[in-house]
Amino acid sequence: MKDHILVVGGYGHVGRLICQQLENLYPDKVIAAGRSFSKAREFCSTTNGSVIPLELDITKSLPSDLFETVRIVVMCLDQKDTGFIQACFANNVDYIDISANHSFLSRIEELQTEAMNHKTAAVLSVGLAPGLTNLLARHTKSYLDNTEEMDIYVMLGLGDRHGRAAIEWTIDNLNTRFQVYSNWEKVNVDTFSSGKTTYFGKELGERKGYRFYFSDQNSLPHTLQIPTVSTRLCFDSKVITYVIMLLKRVGIFRLIKYQSIRKVMVWLFSKIRWGKELYALKIDAFGEVSGKRVKAECSIQGRQEALLTAKIAAKLTEKLYTMKGLNGIYHLEELFDIDSFYPDVIAPHVR
Template sequence: MKDQILVVGGYGHVGRLICEQLGKRYPGKVIAAGRRLSQAEEFCKTTNGRVIPRELDTTKPLPSDLLDKVKLVVMCLDQRNLDFVQACFANRVDYIDISANASFLSRVETLEAEAIKNETTAVLSVGLAPGLTNLLAKYTTRYMDQTEAIDIYVLLGLGDQHGKAAIEWTIDHLDTSFYVYSNREKVKAETFDDGKTTDFGRDLGDRTGYRFNFSDQHSLPHTLKVPTVSTRLCLDSRTVTKIFALCKRAGIFHLLKYQSLRTLAVWLLSKIRWGREIYALKIDAWGEVGGKRVLAECALHGQKEASITAAIATRVSEELYTNKWLKGIYHIEELFDIDSLCSDIIPEVHITEIGKETF
């Protein structure tokens, strides 16, 4: 009987939070898996048996005993190929991915026919960014008859504790170029370039965000049918944000291609505690209402980015585990909205509708 939930990377920074929350709801049905069995076992001891440890290497074929018992996989690790995802679909295992890797998620989308054929549901873009950013963008566009452009801003606190995988992903994208949609055409963008200022509201004020390769800006033009979407990143320290932008302009981030310097940068970011344990999201949506051009703004802020990522992933997991959904591959905003999915999380999250302005 397929009734188990496999959390891959389940003893990691975010994975353990997902396991703890799902373990309380489905004790004995949740598996914390990863390459290091000893770490999985050590973590599972803290759950009083609600979560089960398992050694698992995603680069190797999935063991048959797992395929026979697992109903749902929650993937908390970045992957290099599609073998694991294809194995899930072939064995009718539903799949959730919290990755922000745009190129990998686009490759998963190519497996749509396999997912439908095997009556499997996959939900991508689950977490903060992508995830809540997608849902908040959808929420904001409902103000308008037609949406022309969406600017997404992600603010992360330097006082927050971020997992090693998230820090490595950020470091590896500090010196990259990528393509975004502008008027339905792909245009080249550079990380930490093209700064743009927005108002995060009374507590945080005006902040300048810089281009960053979050995957939401790649999927939203298709799912929300918006011609232009961009995502920008800033840190709670204006000074550190500006330093990053200057380093990019000076070419200093080129040095991160050397492994020793990359390792040092990862270590430094993991140790920095110069700010608060906060995150904030801001959406500026441009469009038309009744023939008039309108700017609709919405902001959301909270504490501890890993906690909200885990909370969103847990809610989606519960929905897929207990209910029947359309078969195929979807981004979070195609199946859910922020009101229904986050109703029990909202007390920890503060949404501010900054307003709607005609121009």
């Protein structure tokens, strides 16, 4: 019977949180998989045996019986090719990905026909950004008759604990040149450029965010039909945000290409605890209501970004587990609105 949930990277920083969210709903049905069986077994021992450990390296030949009992896969690792995802489809296994890597998500989107043919589903943009930003963007857009432009702001608290993979992804994108949509045209922009200020509310006040390579700004123009979308990043420490902008401007982050320098930067970011354990999102949408030019604003704040990602992934898994007849590849906002994750995932505090 296909009734198990396979969490790949299940003993990692976010993966273990996803397993913990799911174990009460599906005792003895959740599998924490990864390359190290000892690490998987060590984590599973903390769950009173309700999560099952599995040694699995998705870059190698997969066990012939891997998918026999698996209903859904939740992927918590970055991948270099789509072979594993295609194996999921071929074995009628639904797929959830928490990756923020736009280039790889685009490659998954190209498997639309394959997913449809195998009558399976994949859901992308699951987490904070992308994920909650996508849901908040859809919510904000609903206030406008016509949306012409959207600015998304992501604030991360430096007091929060971020997994190594998330830190490495951030470091690797500090010297990135990427494309965004401006009036339906793709334009090239640089990371931590084009600073723009928004108001996060009374407690956090005004903050300046800078362009960053979040995948939501590339998918939302298509899923929500918005001609211009930009996503900007800042930290709860104004000083750190400003210092990073200056370092980027003088070219320090070009040194990331040297592994020794990259390792030092990853280590430094992992040790920074000069802020709060929070995240904050803000959407500024520009368009029309009844023929008048208006601006719609929505924001949401919370704590523990990794736990938020785990809760969204677990709630989505629960929904897919019981959903019938869903075929194809979707981003989160194409299937659900933000109310779908109230109140057990997101506290009812959207402004």
